[in-house]
Amino acid sequence: MRIDFHLNVIVEISVMEGDSVTLNCDLTEIKDNDVIQWFGNENTLIAEIHKRADRFTVYDDVLDGRFRDRLKLDNQTGSLTITNTTTEHTVFYYLIFTSRLSSKSFRVSVYARLPVPVISRDCSSSSSSSSSCSLVCSSVVNVSHVTLSWYKGISVLSSISASDLSISLSLPLEVEYQDKNTYSCVLNNPISNQTTHLDINTLCHTCAGI
Incomplete structure (x- = not known):
């Protein structure tokens, strides 16, 4: 019935x-x-x-x-x-x-709860010069349905997304040593986000010989 x-x-x-x-x-x-x-x-x-x-x-x-x-x-x-x-x-x-x-x-x-994204200096990058340095932001663990983005102030410079747990996210950024703008890396999903702010003075002087 x-x-x-x-x-x-x-x-x-x-x-x-x-x-x-x-x-x-x-x-x-x-x-x-x-x-x-x-x-x-x-x-x-x-x-x-x-x-x-x-x-x-x-x-x-x-x-x-x-x-x-x-x-x-x-x-x-x-x-x-x-x-x-x-x-x-x-x-x-x-x-x-x-x-x-x-x-x-x-x-x-x-x-899933989001990890705090990690910003590091890319000392192996061939694009670095005497006036600029290469950086990379990445997620420390793999999570699904997230977007990793670089922000300059409140404007998005670049972003990358993934829905597959097997994909690790990382995003490069090139900045000038004397750049006074505010940069941040944001990892977000539809209901939350984690943000790491860039300290140019610290990270752009961490490679040997600089």
């Missing part, structure tokens, strides 16, 4: 790795006849509520145990909280009110 659900709302949520995320039912109180089911990856049951039977159950061993000890049901509102999130929790979640013939979808994106 096919049951058609309605009121399918899609909610977009972005959080940092390690944070908690709450998927709201938008209820103030669960009624006696309410049956609520939560699915991860669209078709895997991860939690359910049968109010009349007073059953509030989480199935945290499914999907290779990625939800183990991380699922919490609100016994009053039916909302589901995922604690201590990791990037593995970036999936599509689905809520079904069986008793109300309605549903709600959540697209959750969990982003």
Whole structure:
């Protein structure tokens, strides 16, 4: 028998790795006849509520145990909280009110915490001269869905992006020794960033013979 659900709302949520995320039912109180089911990856049951039977159950061993000890049901509102999130929790979640013939979808994106980018002097660069020096900014670990950029003041000079964990990011910059402008290297993803400011006087005099 096919049951058609309605009121399918899609909610977009972005959080940092390690944070908690709450998927709201938008209820103030669960009624006696309410049956609520939560699915991860669209078709895997991860939690359910049968109010009349007073059953509030989480199935945290499914999907290779990625939800183990991380699922919490609100016994009053039916909302589901995922604690201590990791990037593995970036999936599509689905809520079904069986008793109300309605549903709600959540697209959750969990982003890895960003490292501080590192600026170093490139002493091997052939482009360095007596009046300028070559620098390189890089990420210290590989993270996904990030952009590395050089800024001059508030203007972007250059940038490079990657979504593949196997790709390491680095970006060169050539500056004059007497340059008085403010430069910074920024590593960012859609919800956060890390910035390192360039100290020309320190880094441009670190190579042997200069």
